[in-house]
Amino acid sequence: MTVLTIRELERYTENVLVFPAFHIEVARHEVVALYAGMSVRHTLIAMLSGRMPLSSGEIRVNDEAYTTNKAAYVSQIGFVLLEDGLYERLTVKEHFIFYKNLYGSDLAVDKAIRTSKLDAKANVRVAKLGLSEKRRIQFARLWFQDPALYVFEEPDQNVDHETKLVFQRMVQALSDNGKGVLVLTGNMETALSVTSRVYRLDEKGLKAFDVQDTQDAPQAAPSETANHNEDQQQLADEEETSEDEPIIQLVRFEKIPTRMNDKIILFNPPEIDYIESSEGQSNLYIKGEIYPTSFKINELEERLQSYGFFRCHRSYIVNLQKVREIVTYTRNSYSLVLDDQAKSSVPLSKTKMAELKDMIGLK
Numbered sequence: 001m002t003v004l005t006i007r008e009l010e011r012y013t014e015n016v017l018v019f020p021a022f023h024i025e026v027a028r029h030e031v032v033a034l035y036a037g038m039s040v041r042h043t044l045i046a047m048l049s050g051r052m053p054l055s056s057g058e059i060r061v062n063d064e065a066y067t068t069n070k071a072a073y074v075s076q077i078g079f080v081l082l083e084d085g086l087y088e089r090l091t092v093k094e095h096f097i098f099y100k101n102l103y104g105s106d107l108a109v110d111k112a113i114r115t116s117k118l119d120a121k122a123n124v125r126v127a128k129l130g131l132s133e134k135r136r137i138q139f140a141r142l143w144f145q146d147p148a149l150y151v152f153e154e155p156d157q158n159v160d161h162e163t164k165l166v167f168q169r170m171v172q173a174l175s176d177n178g179k180g181v182l183v184l185t186g187n188m189e190t191a192l193s194v195t196s197r198v199y200r201l202d203e204k205g206l207k208a209f210d211v212q213d214t215q216d217a218p219q220a221a222p223s224e225t226a227n228h229n230e231d232q233q234q235l236a237d238e239e240e241t242s243e244d245e246p247i248i249q250l251v252r253f254e255k256i257p258t259r260m261n262d263k264i265i266l267f268n269p270p271e272i273d274y275i276e277s278s279e280g281q282s283n284l285y286i287k288g289e290i291y292p293t294s295f296k297i298n299e300l301e302e303r304l305q306s307y308g309f310f311r312c313h314r315s316y317i318v319n320l321q322k323v324r325e326i327v328t329y330t331r332n333s334y335s336l337v338l339d340d341q342a343k344s345s346v347p348l349s350k351t352k353m354a355e356l357k358d359m360i361g362l363k
Helices: 038-049 070-075 092-103 109-115 131-145 161-176 188-192 222-241 297-307 350-360
Strands: 002-013 016-027 031-035 058-061 077-080 149-153 180-185 198-202 205-208 210-213 256-260 263-267 274-278 281-286 289-293 309-313 316-319 323-330 333-338 345-348
Touching (some): 002 180, 016 180, 016 205, 031 161, 038 149, 038 180, 070 077, 131 161, 161 180, 188 263, 256 289, 256 297, 309 345, 309 350
Parallel strands (some): 077 149
Antiparallel strands (some): 198 205, 210 263, 274 281, 274 316, 281 289
């Protein structure tokens, strides 16, 4: 059953496109993360909460729309927003009692306190709590509300490890109990900590990330190991007899794998802005985010050369399609300015400058 349906939703602000029309659904037991900038997140939250009217498209929660049945819609969607406030003079326990009465919940206050890992702070006023503890109170409010759809904005921003664990366990429990969860974040690590279904939403539209869970391979039993050794020997014998035969590569793998939070994200070469190598570690830079990859910079240069990438420095590879300017600082000092939001600058060595001129036809 679908909990959230967003269909053909788009938004312009002062003739500037925030995001084009897109469609997405969140079903029961599903956790979906939208990786987006602040403007997109705030716009989407305003639309989901009913504070911003929809100029086109529709949003439905359990098939209810805000405009046709406001009470039913609002009762089935809950938010934890980055700027949510609390009653500073109330204690943790007083907050939970208030939430229990407000929503008519059957959830025991003591259980909510334990699950939030706030046992030691139950009788402490909110004014004396840290940001992480306050965030856990905000999480707990949704337990008492018990909506069908849970919406989190930057849920683990600037919080401690314990709060991150509370959030991750909460999301897992919600999913197990048939709830729908939507996480809005500008941090890929946050998204990957709770789901493999991650999308980017920006002025170019909605795009799914290619994310794969990684699992340790199971160890073979002794009998399986013996059979495996025999198979390996047979393969070795076959290789000796066929080593002179030509090897034909039928498939060219065009994506670059990166690893984050025990998940593998696959990127198409055109998505990459540039690559930096530091102390033997290569990092991909994509829309302001950094993704580590196991490939060495020489390997990446070889794999990406046919896609318009250029080794502009011993430690940098740049996507020439993203270059906006070539800047000369001194006679022997150059840099490339990219056409990204941050206007990133990548060094260009003197020897590579001559090579680049030949490539693009400059004299």
